[in-house]
Amino acid sequence: MASIMKGSSIFELQTFCLITGASRGLGRTIAIRFAERFPAGSVVVLMARNAKGLDQTKSASEVNNPAVRVRTVAVDLGAVDEDTLRQNLGKVVKELGVSAGDFQQACIVHNAATLGDVSKNVTQHVSTTDIRKYWDVNLTSVVALNSVFLDLFPQGKVQQRVVINISSICAIQPFRSWSLYCAGKAARSMLFRTMALEEPSIRTLNYSPGPIDTNMQLQARTETADPELKTLFYDMHENGRLLSTEESASKLTSLLEANSFENGADIDYYDIK
Template sequence: MSSSVKSENLFQKKSCVVVCGASRGLGECISITFAKKFLTGSVFILLSRDGKALENVKTSLQSECPDQLCITKVFDQGIMQQENFECLFDGIVQSNNISLADLEQVVMVHCAGTLGDITKYCKEMTDPKKVRENFDINVVGTILLNSAFLKAFKDVGSKVIINISSLAGIQPFKSWSLYCSGKAARDMFFRTLALEDPDILVLNYAPGPCATDMQKDCREQSADPETKQMFIDALNSGGLLSPQTSIDKLCEVLTSKFESGAHIDFYDEIKQ
C-alpha cells in the first residue's frame, strides 16, 4: 500500500465529477454536496438507471449550483455489453463539447449497487441467474465502468476514485452473503488499483448506517432474525445517520491524510 497522502486542494481544482448511482440516497447527496464544494465551472456527469429521478437531482443541483455544468445519462452498469461501457464517456464528452484540456482533475464516484438477495442463507443460493446478476451489477459493472472512465480521461493529470463501500465488505452478516462478498470484492479491486497506479488517489468509504431506501429493505427483507433486528434497533434508537451527515464526513476524509486504497468508515478517526 502507498504511504499516507493529503489532498487538501482536491475541491479547489476544476474537475469533471462522475457519480454512478446518482438518482437517490447517498448518490444524490454526493452529487449536490460535491457540486457546492468543487471549483466553479466544474462538470458533473450523473449516471443512473432511473432517468426521471436523475432529472430531479439535476434540477436540484442546478438550482443550488447554477455555475456548475450538470449532465445526466441513463446508464445501467448491470448490462454486460462491452459497447455499453466503451462508448459512454467519449459520447458524453463529444456531445456536450467538454474540453478535457481545461480540466485539472477527474473524479469517479462508484455509488451504484444493489443488496442482492438477502432473503436466503449461503446454502440456499441455488439460482445461477440471480447470483450472476448480483455480481454483474455490483462487481463486474463497476470494474468495467472504472476502466472506461480511466481510458476516456487518461490525459487529465489528477485522478480520484471513490468507491462507496460498507462495513459488510469487511464483516460478514448472516443472510447477506451476496452483498458482503460483492462489497469485499470491490474493496480489493480498488486496493489493487491503488497499488498498481500510485498516481491515482483511491478511497473505499463506508458511509455507516444511513436512513435510505436500502435501510428499509434491510429491515424488511433480511432472512436472518438477528440481522433484521439489528437494523430495526438502529432505526428505533435513532442510530441511523442522515445521508448529509455521512457525506460531510466523506468530504472531511478527502481532505485528510489517508493511504490510497484504504477502507475508511464513517466512525473512524481521521488524520489531518
C-alpha cells in the same frame, strides 16, 4: 509518478466527476455536496437507471452551483458492456464540447450497489442467472466503468485522478443472510486496494458510509432472513440511530478536502472524528 496533489482539497480543481447511483439515497447527496464545492467549469455526471430520480438530483445540484454543468446518464449497470459505457460517456463529452485536457481533475464515485436477495443463506443461492446478475451490477460494471472512465482521462491529461468506492462494514464483517452483498463489498474493496498498488498516482479511497436511512436500509429491515439482524436494523430505525445521507456525505467531503488518506485506504464513517 507519485500522487502530486495529496494534501490539497480535491474540490479546488476544475473537475469532470462521474457519480453512480445518483438517482436517490447517498449518491444523490454526494452529487449535491460535490457539485456545490467544485470550481466553475467543472462537470458532474450522474448515472443510474431512474431518469426521473437523476433529473431531481440534477436540479438540486445545479441550484447550489450554476457554474457547474450537471448531466445525467440513465443506464442499467447490470446490463451494459464496455462499448455502451464508452458510448454513454462519449456522448456526454461530445454534447458538452469538452475533452480530458479541459479539466485539472477526473473523479469517479462508485456508489451504485444493490443489497441483492437477503432472504437466503449462502447455501440457498442456486440460480446462476441471479448470482451472475448480482456480480454484474455490483462488480463487473464497476471494474469496466472504472477502466473506461480512466481511459477517457489518461494520466498526463489531468493533474489528478480520484477513484472513490463506496464500501461497507460488510467488506470486512460477515452478516448472516447477506452473503452476496458482503462478498461483493469485500471484492470491491480488494479491487481498489489492488489498483492503488498498481496505480500509485491515482488517489484511491474506499469509504464505508455507516448505516444510513435510505431505501437500502428499508430493504434490510424488511427482507433480511436472519431474525437477529432484521431486529437490529428495525431497532436502529425505530430509535433514530440511522445516519442521514447528509451526515455521511459530509464526512466524505471532509476526507476529500483534507485529501490526506493513504491510497487504497478503507475508511469508515466512525473512524473520522
